[in-house]
Amino acid sequence: MKDLSLHILDIVQNSIRAKAKLIRIEITERPGEDQLIITITDDGSGMSPEQLKQAIDPFYTSRTTRKVGLGLSLLKQNAEMTNGSFHIESDPGVGTKVKAVFGMNHLDRPIMGDLTGTLLLLICSPEEIDYVFKHQTPMGEFELDTRTVRQTLENVPITHPDVRSFLKEMLRGNLEQIQISE
């Protein structure tokens, strides 16, 4: 993956496949401690302890269309390459939590990339999945809950082009203000 926003898009696909209805994406930047933390939590089907053990094995996948499953392994590798860490926990019927800690100033840390684009693709989708996005940095905090957005929109679909361009500007404006990492 070229950047962290693509990793997020990729890991969230796992949650979508696990039939999650609410997915939390949290990004915390702690320059003081040289940490950039990405946490993705879902309320999907979860994994059994056996599956969980295999989840980070690049030669394991629950798909039938191919024999490799690189999403989690690539994220783990990228995080560990920057003196960071990777953690995954899961309970069947409860959901899964993936946490990747990156060395924020490490030379090998991928850039954040187009986070707005990733969030837009996820949020403005016809599938009825809700997202809570939270970004914390020393510059401030931004939180977006699509349940509130849907409530405000009433019967206007979240996929409507005008809504999409509104959310694009809203995300971009807010992220520009607080994001420090490139």
Place this chain on the structure above:
Amino acid sequence: MNKIKSLADLKKLQSDVQSKIKLREKGDHSENLVQIKVSMATCGIASGAKETMTYFIEELDHQGIDAVITQTGCMGYCYAEPTIELTMPGQPPVVYGFVTKAKALEIIEKHIKLNEMVDGIIPVTYNSIEN
């Protein structure tokens, strides 16, 4: 500098869009619309499926073509990512491989607008997958 948008601004937009939306309600049954599924698994994302999908959404909106664009899982053609499955109303689905922005534009201009297939179809007996 523009003011940062808030949820209060969204409420304003909601009432504006609400009045416009009634006009197009009847055509919104998805089987009457162009449907595009973009393969968005690790293989697709690593090959640029995000740009392809964003391009389809923005270009079709720009041209005023109503379409349902969704994400789907890996179709098994990892070598040919980004791949899309295009379903024109009343026709069987067609899978295209190596869909870059340029290819996406060609698909819009020829297949979607003129109903002429273009190069790049993955020619196999294909069943739509359940994500």
